[in-house]
Amino acid sequence: MVGAVSVRVRIAPSPTGPLHIGTARTALYNYLFAKRVGGTFILRLEDTDEARSTLDFERDILEELHWLGIEWDEGPEIAGQPAKGSYGPYRQMQRIERHRQVAEQFLSEDKAYYCYCTPELLDADRKAQEAAHEPPHYVGRCAHLTPAERAEREAQGLKPTIRFRVGNGVVAFDDIIRGHVEISTTALGGDLIIVRSNGTPLYHFAVCVDDADMAISHIIRGEDHLSNTPKHILLFRAMGADVPQFAHLPLILNPDRTKMSKRKSQTAVSDYRTQGYIPEAFDNFLALLGWSSGTEEEIFSLAQLVDRFSLERVHQGGAIFDRERLEWLNGQWIRKLPDDELIERVLPFLVADLTILESNGVSVRMPAAEDVRALLPMIRERLPILSAVGPLVDFLFVQELRVDPELLVPKRWDAATTLAALTAARRVIANVGEVSFEADELEGPLRQLAEDRGWKPGDLFMAIRVAVTGKTATPPLFDTLVALGYERTLERLDAARALIEAVPPG
């Protein structure tokens, strides 16, 4: 690859909200790129927005990145764990002195100047420009103040911002994904504020200082920053720093093709986790949103992605977040999980489901890992998401099953037939006995019963199914009966018969 220059990339989330899908995808691509070429992946926390940053959001971001398997080589101290890496600090709040220092230097080199324009004045400028159909820009009122003029404004008590001179000309760069891009400085909105009147740095400035200090070699980020890139390049140049390579990723879109937003889509990674999506599938899905291997394979583990990823194969067009596809991938990955893994991951979802039933007054037995292990063959193919486990098998853990009498009678049958069938089935099952109570032992006699009586096996089985589960869609019946156990199967059959008898035949 490059050889002399080591690859250093970063993800710089700001803890003003939970980890966003878009940030996760950007993090993943940075991670994959770094790991692919043996580079360094850095986490930097942009926590300068004190009003909106919270520790909870920070924790969410860190936890979800970890959940996705995206581990950083360098990053800040966290919960007692020391910082990693020698380019720190990795929290922007702790870098403010450095930002101020660079701003001072810009001032001394006349690359920046103090601006005393008030927000009200700037607002009026913008309004006037809008009325004149001009693009909004800073008019340069304070660009060349004399010392006397400055002193006068200081005397009025005006607190200045610091503005960076963008100059005239065209800024060009070669984006790894977009190719050659040229933007005129006139499109930048005039000299930009890099330090607020309260002394804190602004985003565009802080990022560039930090990226330069951390020797970031490649900036891989969302396309929404493409238009801002010239500002950053100018800032890098002004610092005398190497300008990194840029790679602008296509946006992840809402179904209406606008930039994915909380308003129109579910954007928090943690929400997907709590709904039972698994990280293997999520990484796979995220990777495929904007990148493809060029082969017809599409199931990739994180390690396989590291192996195949390249920025050159990232697309240019935005991609709609397609939940159906994510769900399909999730099912694929759930089917691939080793038994112990699946048990460990699915158990909490089952417990959560039963806890809800319990809080609604249903008496339940809480399952243990071994309970789930026995159910694995019957649920594995039926879980698009982990949270689907409850509806699938919760009836096994409730003490008193409530059955809807309407469901009890198969479509082609009447109540009398159903009652007769359940009575006969009970007898057949009782005859099989507790010792031989296994799927293979049950199927033959019950099929025989259907044949003897001229019933379709499906109808008989459906009547039994509803009687013992309360549902019309369940895992295979005989496995279900075995999971339920001899005693409870008979009890539920009896309860169902009683229920039919209590309801007027119709």
Added chain:
RNA sequence: GCCCCCAUCGUCUAGAGGCCUAGGACGCCACCCUUUCAAGGUGGAGAUCAGGGGUUCGAAUCCCCUUGGGGGCACCA
């Protein structure tokens, strides 16, 4: 308004001038398997490659224009 980016089935995409009467996957439909639900298998519908001009013997692929979509233009990040 100005600047920038983008444009192949509903969706994610393959495609880097002839292999394309455009391939795969999700979703959808049908059939098979089948006790229900899944999973799996087979098949099908679905894109005149946004439109129009070029370049070329030949264009989804290169160029231009148009249209459409998106993003950016803050003392937000």
